[in-house]
Amino acid sequence: MNTTSYLNDAVRYIEKRLFDVIDFTEAARIACCSEYQFRRIFSYLAGMPLNEYIRKRRLSLITEQLYPGDARIIDLAYRCGYETPDAFGKAFAAQFGITPSAYRKKPVPLTIFPPHFFHISLFEGIGANHRVFHELWQPRHNDKGGHMYKLSDFTNAERDKCLPVVAQIIECANITRAQGVLALEEWCKQHENTFITFMLLMVCDGTNPELVRDIGVTLIDSGDYKGEELLSRLMTVEGVLSIQAGENPVIIEKKLFSMLGEKYLMAKGYMSTDGNPHYPEYERRYAAMAAKEGIPGSEFDAAFEALSNRDIQMVLRETDQHDLSLALKASGGTAAVKIMGNLSKRLAAMILEEMELMGTVTKADALTAQGKLLDTVKRLSEMDGIVYTYG
Numbered sequence: 001m002n003t004t005s006y007l008n009d010a011v012r013y014i015e016k017r018l019f020d021v022i023d024f025t026e027a028a029r030i031a032c033c034s035e036y037q038f039r040r041i042f043s044y045l046a047g048m049p050l051n052e053y054i055r056k057r058r059l060s061l062i063t064e065q066l067y068p069g070d071a072r073i074i075d076l077a078y079r080c081g082y083e084t085p086d087a088f089g090k091a092f093a094a095q096f097g098i099t100p101s102a103y104r105k106k107p108v109p110l111t112i113f114p115p116h117f118f119h120i121s122l123f124e125g126i127g128a129n130h131r132v133f134h135e136l137w138q139p140r141h142n143d144k145g146g147h148m149y150k151l152s153d154f155t156n157a158e159r160d161k162c163l164p165v166v167a168q169i170i171e172c173a174n175i176t177r178a179q180g181v182l183a184l185e186e187w188c189k190q191h192e193n194t195f196i197t198f199m200l201l202m203v204c205d206g207t208n209p210e211l212v213r214d215i216g217v218t219l220i221d222s223g224d225y226k227g228e229e230l231l232s233r234l235m236t237v238e239g240v241l242s243i244q245a246g247e248n249p250v251i252i253e254k255k256l257f258s259m260l261g262e263k264y265l266m267a268k269g270y271m272s273t274d275g276n277p278h279y280p281e282y283e284r285r286y287a288a289m290a291a292k293e294g295i296p297g298s299e300f301d302a303a304f305e306a307l308s309n310r311d312i313q314m315v316l317r318e319t320d321q322h323d324l325s326l327a328l329k330a331s332g333g334t335a336a337v338k339i340m341g342n343l344s345k346r347l348a349a350m351i352l353e354e355m356e357l358m359g360t361v362t363k364a365d366a367l368t369a370q371g372k373l374l375d376t377v378k379r380l381s382e383m384d385g386i387v388y389t390y391g
Contacts, residue, residue, distance in 0.1 A: 006030065006031045006032045006201075007031050007041070007042070007045070008117045009030050009031070010027045010028070010030040010031035010038065011115065011116065011117055013026065013027050013030055014027055014054065015057070015115050018054065018057055018058050018061065019058065019061075019079055019080075022054070024038070024039075024050075032194075032197070032198065032201075033194055033198050034194060036223070037194070037195075037198070037219060038050075040218060040219055040222045041215060041218075041219070044214070044215055044218050046116050053116065055080075055081075055091065056095060056113040057113060057115065058079075058080045058081065059080060059091060059092055059095050059096075059113070060095075060110075060112045060113040060114075062076050062079065062080055063096075063103070063110055063112070066100055066103055066104050067103060067104050067107045073085050073088070073089075073100050073101065073104075076088065076100070077089075088100065089101070095113070096110050096111070098110075151259070151260075151261055154227065154228075154230075154231050155227070158227045158228040158231060159228075159231065159260045159261065159264070161228040161232070162228060162231050162232045162235055162260065163260075163264075165196070165232045165235055165236060165239075166235065166239075166253065166256045166257065166260075168191070168196060169196070169235070169236065169239035169240070169243070169252065169256060170249055170252065170253050170256075171187075172184055172187060172200060172239075172240075172243055173239075173242070173243050173247075173249035173252050173253075174249050174357060175187060176243050176246075177248075177249060177354070177357045177358075178357050178358070178359060181203060181204060181243075181244075182204055184200045184201075184203065184204050185201070185204050187200070188200055188201055188204075195219070195232075195233055195236055196236045196240070199212065199215075199216055199236060199237065199240040200240060200243075202215070203240060203243065203244045209241055209244055209245070212240065212241060212244065213237065213241060216233075216236070216237035216240070216241075217237065219233070220233050220234065220237070231259075234259070235256050235259055238255065238256065238259065239252060239255075239256055242255060248321075248350050248353070248354060249353070249357070250349065250350050250353055251350070282345070282348075282349045282352065285349075285352035285353065285355070285356060286340070286348075286352060289328070289333070289336050289337075289340070289352060289355070290333045290336065290337050291333060292331075292332070292333055292336070293332055293333065294330060294331045294332025294333070294335065294336075295330055295332075295363075295367075298330070298331070298332065298335075298370075299370075299374060300327065300330075300331060300335065300370040300373065300374060301331055301332045301334070301335035302335075303374060303377055304331075304335040304338060304339055305334055305335050305338060307377070309338075309341070309342055311380075312338065312339060312342045313342050314380060315373065315376050315377055315380065316339070316342060316343065318376050318380075319372075319373055319376060320372075321347075321350070321351065321354070322354070322369075323369045323372050323373065324339075324351060324369075324373070325351050325354040325355050325358065326358065326361060326365060326366055326368075326369035327366060327369040327370040327372075327373050328351065328355060329355055329358060329361050329366050330361075330363065330366035330367065330370065331370070340352075
């Protein structure tokens with residue numbers, strides 16, 4: 001099951017009870033969200049409020065009882081939820097352009113309003129520029145007027161209460177990094193935070209990031225959220241979209257702590273009073289990498305040991321971060337240390353963390369990544385961009 005399946009099951013539940021009392025709380029439970037959120041999400045996806053959808057569906061189905069049929073119009077009006085035949089007649093005419101009585105006397109083809117089921121298209125590619133971090137903190141205009149969310153709007157106590165949300169998002173980022181995005185479905189089953197689980201399930205479905213963003217922001221705008229409830233939702237939207245974009249968990253954590261303020265970045269060691277950022281676990285990870293032995297006779301290690309620092313930097317500028325991390329998993333100490341020496345400490349810390357999160361990788365995957373870097377070396381050498389002799 002996925003997010004769209006839950007929503008469609010809720011629609012089926014409503015369709016079966018169009019002329020009965022509809023329990024919207026039960027429909028929302030089937031959709032795995034609160035009634036309030038269900039109504040907002042339905043309205044966003046269907047392009048109309050849920051009550052309008054139900055009204056149009058009832059009127060469409062009732063045409064079958066108008067013709068052929070001999071039920072009294074007043075009874076049909078009550079069945080559709082109207083207190084008077086006049087109100088029923090006006091609604092019917094507004095939808096179909098003809099009154100119920102006229103239709104019964106001389107039936108004409110009607111455009112029936114069909115049931116709505118949702119399909120969210122898959123997003124092609126990863127790494128969209130989602131812009132949410134900036135948009136959520138800037139003035140925006142909607143039916144409620146302009147909004148501006150500022151850090152000063154939230155007390156220290158309210159910010160502290162958001163720390164568990166940061167921990168959950170980083171946990172999910174690490175799961176995604178190590179096991180893939182679909183592993184989040186199992187995580188969602190074990191947690192009850194409705195907003196974050198709903199957002200994550202949309203990511204699992206492959207929902208377009210723009211749609212994920214719009215639904216998240218719509219839910220925030222539509223609710224009367226304040227303090228910790230508001231801030232945690234802002235951080236959730238930003239964090240979930242960062243996970244979907246494939247960002248490094250360290251970057252996501254820094255981004256979320258920056259939404260809380262400098263003292264939280266300092267507490268995690270990302271900022272310091274002396275102006276020099278600290279990188280937790282860097283020394284331990286660096287020592288483990290330097291002590292590791294590579295594959296005997298590795299062309300990759302030999303190539304990078306022979307390259308100058310300038311040439312290594314040129315290669316790294318054209319190298320994907322994930323490929324570099326994977327290649328270094330099978331690299332020997334000397335070559336790996338030389339490569340790391342040509343990265344900023346911030347980027348080196350990110351690479352080391354990613355290597356640790358990868359856990360055990362296959363030799364074939366590591367060699368494939370090393371082959372990509374060697375291809376870049378050879379291509380730049382043939383263009384006289386770097387000096388490298390290979391046999």
